[in-house]
Amino acid sequence: MTTIRYTMAQAIIAFLKNQYVARDGKEQPFFAGCFGIFGHGNVAGIGQALQQNPDFRYYQTRNEQAMVHTAAAYAKMKNRLQTLVCTTSIGPGASNMITAAAGATINRLPVLLLPGDIFARRNVAPVLQQLESEHSQDISVNDCFKPISRYWDRINRPDQIITALPEAMRVLTSPVDTGTVTLALPQDVQAEAFDYPSGLFEKRVWHVARNRPDQASVARAVEWIRQSKRPLIIAGGGVIYSEATGVLRQFVEQTGIPAGETMAGKGSLRYDHPLCMGAVGATGTLAANRLAKDADVIIGVGTRYSDFTTASKTAFQNPNVRFININVAEFDAYKHNALPLVGDAQATLAELLVALGDYRVDGNYEADAIALHEEWETEVQRIYDIRNQPLVSQGELIGAVNDAGDPEAVMVCAAGSLPGDLHKLWRSRHPKQYHLEYGYSCMGYEIAGGLGIKMADPEREVYVLVGDGSYLMLSADIVTSIQEGYKLTIVLMDNNGYKSIGALSRSLGSQGFGTRYVFPENNHLPDDTAESVKILPVDLAANARSLGAHVISCETYKDFLTALETAKGIEHTTVIYIQNDRYVGVPGYESWWDVAIAEVSEIDSVKTARADYEQSVQKERYFL
Numbered sequence: 001m002t003t004i005r006y007t008m009a010q011a012i013i014a015f016l017k018n019q020y021v022a023r024d025g026k027e028q029p030f031f032a033g034c035f036g037i038f039g040h041g042n043v044a045g046i047g048q049a050l051q052q053n054p055d056f057r058y059y060q061t062r063n064e065q066a067m068v069h070t071a072a073a074y075a076k077m078k079n080r081l082q083t084l085v086c087t088t089s090i091g092p093g094a095s096n097m098i099t100a101a102a103g104a105t106i107n108r109l110p111v112l113l114l115p116g117d118i119f120a121r122r123n124v125a126p127v128l129q130q131l132e133s134e135h136s137q138d139i140s141v142n143d144c145f146k147p148i149s150r151y152w153d154r155i156n157r158p159d160q161i162i163t164a165l166p167e168a169m170r171v172l173t174s175p176v177d178t179g180t181v182t183l184a185l186p187q188d189v190q191a192e193a194f195d196y197p198s199g200l201f202e203k204r205v206w207h208v209a210r211n212r213p214d215q216a217s218v219a220r221a222v223e224w225i226r227q228s229k230r231p232l233i234i235a236g237g238g239v240i241y242s243e244a245t246g247v248l249r250q251f252v253e254q255t256g257i258p259a260g261e262t263m264a265g266k267g268s269l270r271y272d273h274p275l276c277m278g279a280v281g282a283t284g285t286l287a288a289n290r291l292a293k294d295a296d297v298i299i300g301v302g303t304r305y306s307d308f309t310t311a312s313k314t315a316f317q318n319p320n321v322r323f324i325n326i327n328v329a330e331f332d333a334y335k336h337n338a339l340p341l342v343g344d345a346q347a348t349l350a351e352l353l354v355a356l357g358d359y360r361v362d363g364n365y366e367a368d369a370i371a372l373h374e375e376w377e378t379e380v381q382r383i384y385d386i387r388n389q390p391l392v393s394q395g396e397l398i399g400a401v402n403d404a405g406d407p408e409a410v411m412v413c414a415a416g417s418l419p420g421d422l423h424k425l426w427r428s429r430h431p432k433q434y435h436l437e438y439g440y441s442c443m444g445y446e447i448a449g450g451l452g453i454k455m456a457d458p459e460r461e462v463y464v465l466v467g468d469g470s471y472l473m474l475s476a477d478i479v480t481s482i483q484e485g486y487k488l489t490i491v492l493m494d495n496n497g498y499k500s501i502g503a504l505s506r507s508l509g510s511q512g513f514g515t516r517y518v519f520p521e522n523n524h525l526p527d528d529t530a531e532s533v534k535i536l537p538v539d540l541a542a543n544a545r546s547l548g549a550h551v552i553s554c555e556t557y558k559d560f561l562t563a564l565e566t567a568k569g570i571e572h573t574t575v576i577y578i579q580n581d582r583y584v585g586v587p588g589y590e591s592w593w594d595v596a597i598a599e600v601s602e603i604d605s606v607k608t609a610r611a612d613y614e615q616s617v618q619k620e621r622y623f624l
């Protein structure tokens with residue numbers, strides 16, 4: 001056996017460089033490089049290995065959480081066929097990744113984390129930043145990654161990577177198991193040399209399969225669909241990851257079955273397709289929610305049925321509703337007591353379509369769906385056309401970005417009041433245009449994620465839609481976008497705090513308490529009942545400028561349109577800053593979201609809200 005003598009860290013980089021994925025005959029390297037921040041836990045190990053491998057590009061980030069968002073967004077944009085590696089020091093550098101690592105797993109997106117770890121040798125413990133434990137010397141902060149990783153390992157001997165790395169790759173490239181993979185790397189072991197078998201560094205291609213469903217189950221699904229009067233498709237993220245949007249359109253057109261879309265699935269059909277009902281669920285359109293209410297068969301494709309999709313299990317009120325779930329993951333396919341079609345979305349839709357033969361829904365049902373689609377388009381236009389004074393409304397700003405922005409662009413968002421509005425209002429013109437991180441809805445994903453999208457597809461304009469709250473939480477990677485020449489157009493919507501949670505709080509009887517960025521009065525933070533408030537002297541436009549962005553401050557809708565045009569001609573990251581109205585919202589459309597309200601309270605408005613809540617909860621269903 002020929003061997004190569006490498007440090008453990010050098011061996012990891014040499015291995016990662018040679019990992020490829022292939023799907024449908026298209027092969028590509030799986031890793032596009034490594035993000036990181038160096039500290040004593042990785043500088044001389046992985047850091048040194050990266051230094052001697054300039055063909056495996058190293059990128060700096062400003063914050064470890066941000067780089068994991070960037071890697072996840074990159075992977076999402078690449079339909080999970082490529083990602084980035086993230087390296088950190090031990091201690092806070094490592095644990096800073098936890099939030100975004102959980103987000104990647106929840107969103108089923110592959111990211112490979114290489115946190116440094118405490119000395120395996122132990123004689124020098126406790127090292128700087130080490131969490132000590134009285135009951136075990138085999139504990140570090142990296143154990144916190146265990147519940148949020150789909151694969152977790154600590155490499156205490158250099159030869160352990162020979163079996164750990166292939167496992168890491170199997171999980172990362174599996175559409176079923178993918179998510180965060182964490183390999184915790186003790187700093188002494190990173191630098192330790194070993195004679196590795198050279199086979200470990202040969203090119204390996206991981207074939208991403210298109211698994212097919214059980215034939216008997218397909219036959220039963222055909223029976224169920226043929227018997228149904230009001231079937232509805234719910235298109236989830238799996239449709240897009242599987243590149244099944246073409247066959248979905250064929251399916252819809254051949255059968256006449258309308259489709260609603262989840263947050264991750266929006267864009268599965270073009271917004272103007274007559275059978276596209278748009279967003280479904282808590283943030284859904286009237287069209288999709290009306291159809292969901294009475295549907296007798298739901299065909300869920302690549303969805304994990306979050307509470308936003310199911311409107312907290314109130315969306316489907318037909319007493320006889322049944323579910324057929326097409327999903328690559330058995331776990332999701334069985335949800336809601338469904339008939340599971342466990343398989344790849346593209347392959348399964350194609351097979352089901354053939355098996356359905358000449359089936360087509362009743363003409364009246366289809367006509368109703370088309371009419372609902374048209375009514376919905378009118379409603380979107382109504383909201384786009386609002387010209388609120390003196391501050392603009394968020395809905396009209398979304399309309400402006402949608403209309404004046406580049407139609408080939410990608411729009412990214414994650415938290416706040418924007419996601420709900422975008423889910424309803426955004427007009428998706430291609431399957432990758434609507435990029436919402438709404439599995440974890442993590443404030444701070446927006447700019448970091450935008451960077452990952454731009455890196456994944458530099459030819460497209462990237463519009464980052466971000467609220468002032470998210471911006472304040474994590475915007476430092478504007479610097480990285482400028483350093484690396486990846487232009488983002490960031491639309492910063494300032495409404496002095498949390499419009500989303502403020503509105504939620506008011507709807508729950510709590511008057512927006514704690515959701516405004518204002519000075520305290522009489523040692524108390526004013527809520528939305530306060531007659532006058534003192535706004536904080538924060539200048540977010542100046543902040544963005546200080547990070548190197550080109551900044552365009554707007555006051556009016558007209559300014560905003562001009563800014564969008566100007567931004568197109570600017571080469572580097574541009575921030576369009578505008579204040580908008582905290583109180584003008586987009587309504588809900590016959591839907592609900594379960595947020596539990598205090599059962600006992602000293603506040604009358606909470607008592608009233610609780611009474612309504614108890615009524616609404618009655619609509620929640622089990623599907624047995």
Ligand SMILES: Cc1ncc(C[n+]2csc(CCOP(=O)(O)OP(=O)(O)O)c2C)c(N)n1
Binds near residue numbers: 417442467497
């Ligand atoms: C990391 C994180 N912390 C807290 C929350 C809960 N949360 C959801 S939206 C929101 C406010 C977001 O404020 P902003 O970005 O200004 O958007 P707006 O609500 O004003 O539209 C908060 C605190 C979250 N989603 N993520």
Ligand SMILES: [Mg+2]
Binds near residue numbers: 496499
């Ligand atoms: Mg805000």
